[in-house]
Amino acid sequence: MGIFGKDSVIKSVLSFTCPRCHDGSLFEKGSLLRPGSLFKMHSHCPHCAQSFEPEPGFYFGAMFVSYAINTALFIAAWVALTAVYPDYSLTMLLGLLTGVVILGLPLTYRLSRSIWIAIFVRYDRKFAGEARMKQR
Template sequence: MFGKKTKFYSILNNKCPRCHEGDFFKHKASFNIKKVTALHENCSHCNLKYMMEPSFFFGAMYVNYALAVALFVAVFVISKVIFQQTILTSFIAVVVVSLLLTPFTLRLSRIIWINLFVNYDKKYGTKSKEVSTK
């Protein structure tokens, strides 16, 4: 289910959605706001252009919104129901967790967004680099 040739593999490993070989982000993980969403221009393996059109990743805002709402609801329910916190402390927990996980959700939303439009192609997924010169 999470093996190569699946979208989950590309999303969880931050790999190119077409070949699953090249890295999607320039930096592995960072809390530096300038580095958190820095992408390579093209895939180093299959030469897929990541910014397919101007402002392509503006659509990732919708994915990020959905992730953030799911995170807010989960943290609030865990805080309120399981730990029996007051409403104020539950909201404080939501704010703190959302601030800490913002870099993660930003990166996740971008990789999910591009995976909605680009599918794995086995001719690019080979180990040889000769495909990337075409």
């Protein structure tokens, strides 16, 4: 059970892969040129067929995870602004925070869902690796 091994939950969460097999990706291949594509999720794991929406409204709770991530981003942006430009105005701070949230949106969205599903679905070695037949 290493932090960066195949069975690492942290690595799976950060690479947005299926929490059960750590192989299939949670999201469709997105492109920055088509921002909508960054929010498209597979309905099932392309590798082990784990459902990525076990029940309707499953990702409601992921909102709270994204609040937490946004709070951390806010604090980081505020600390950075204070360090770089101590005489900042309220307008600058709000502008920076808005920019951080908008630019960070695809990442926050993916990360919060990746964390959320990893809380409920456990890694199962049976489903990992190439030996397993691909099923759809």
